[in-house]
Amino acid sequence: MASAEISTRGGEHHTAAVRRRGRRVIGIGGIFLRSRRPEKLADWYRDHLGLSVEQQVAVFRWVSPRSGKRVGNTLWAVMAKGDRNWGPGKPTAQVNYRVADLERLLRQLREEGVPVSPKIEESSYGKFGWAEDPEGNRMELWQPPRRYRSSDRHVSME
Numbered sequence: 001m002a003s004a005e006i007s008t009r010g011g012e013h014h015t016a017a018v019r020r021r022g023r024r025v026i027g028i029g030g031i032f033l034r035s036r037r038p039e040k041l042a043d044w045y046r047d048h049l050g051l052s053v054e055q056q057v058a059v060f061r062w063v064s065p066r067s068g069k070r071v072g073n074t075l076w077a078v079m080a081k082g083d084r085n086w087g088p089g090k091p092t093a094q095v096n097y098r099v100a101d102l103e104r105l106l107r108q109l110r111e112e113g114v115p116v117s118p119k120i121e122e123s124s125y126g127k128f129g130w131a132e133d134p135e136g137n138r139m140e141l142w143q144p145p146r147r148y149r150s151s152d153r154h155v156s157m158e
Contacts, residue, residue: 102143
């Protein structure tokens with residue numbers, strides 16, 4: 001079975017807390033975006049980020065690098081206000097999308113008229129850029145450093 005590693009900038013304090021309390025989060029089960037026009041927003045993500053969206057939902061399947069068997073998935077969905085219990089207030093979140101070539105993607109998005117931040121941050125964690133969808137949801141685009149990249153033949157994500 002695939003394992004999830006917790007890596008943060010919290011250092012020893014965080015590591016001790018995880019050992020003491022146990023791992024509480026082991027992955028991301030789903031990302032849900034509230035939208036005024038779910039169909040149009042799903043189409044935008046399909047057209048500009050290349051997500052394989054059907055009926056406003058994309059499923060990323062995770063495969064064990066050892067056995068090659070499916071071990072889970074992450075659901076991505078665009079929903080209308082009434083589609084789920086969003087709780088009081090306006091939800092706020094920023095989704096981080098892992099990308100293969102950040103500079104190329106940002107260039108393509110700019111050419112397509114997508115609002116893109118001119119800033120690119122580089123650190124030992126990789127390269128980061130930001131863009132907005134048509135409803136003003138800011139997203140982070142992350143190109144991990146080489147040591148964190150997985151070959152598609154080892155860990156597939158559909």
